[in-house]
Amino acid sequence: MPKYVLWGTYCDNVLERRAPYRQAHLEGLAAQKSAGVLLTIGPTQDLRLVFGLYEAADADTVRQLIEADPYWQHGIWTDYQVHEWIQAL
Structure with missing residues (x-):
C-alpha cells in the first residue's frame, strides 16, 4: 500500500488554542494508528509544523482523515x- 507524507502548519498560540480539542485529536490519531x-x-x-506518515489506499483517504481531525476543523492546523x-x- 502506498505511503504518504503530511506537512502542515500550526496556528499562532497553538498551545493555548489546541487545548479544547486536544483529547478528541489524540483519540482520533490513536484510532488511525490502531x-x-x-x-x-x-x-x-x-511548534510551527506538523509532520505525519500515513499508509493508505490513496492521497484522498489521507486528506479525508486530516480534514476530519478537530485540529483542522478548528483552525489549529x-x-x-x-x-x-x-x-x-
Missing part, C-alpha cells in the same frame, strides 16, 4: 500538503 493507516505524526520542536512517499530504505 487501524494501521497512521504510522507516525507530531510537531516540529518549534492552518494548511497542509500530502505527498506520496517512496521509501528507499
Whole structure:
C-alpha cells in the first residue's frame, strides 16, 4: 500500500488554542494508528509544523482523515500538503 507524507502548519498560540480539542485529536490519531493507516505524526520542536506518515489506499483517504481531525476543523492546523512517499530504505 502506498505511503504518504503530511506537512502542515500550526496556528499562532497553538498551545493555548489546541487545548479544547486536544483529547478528541489524540483519540482520533490513536484510532488511525490502531487501524494501521497512521504510522507516525507530531510537531516540529518549534511548534510551527506538523509532520505525519500515513499508509493508505490513496492521497484522498489521507486528506479525508486530516480534514476530519478537530485540529483542522478548528483552525489549529492552518494548511497542509500530502505527498506520496517512496521509501528507499
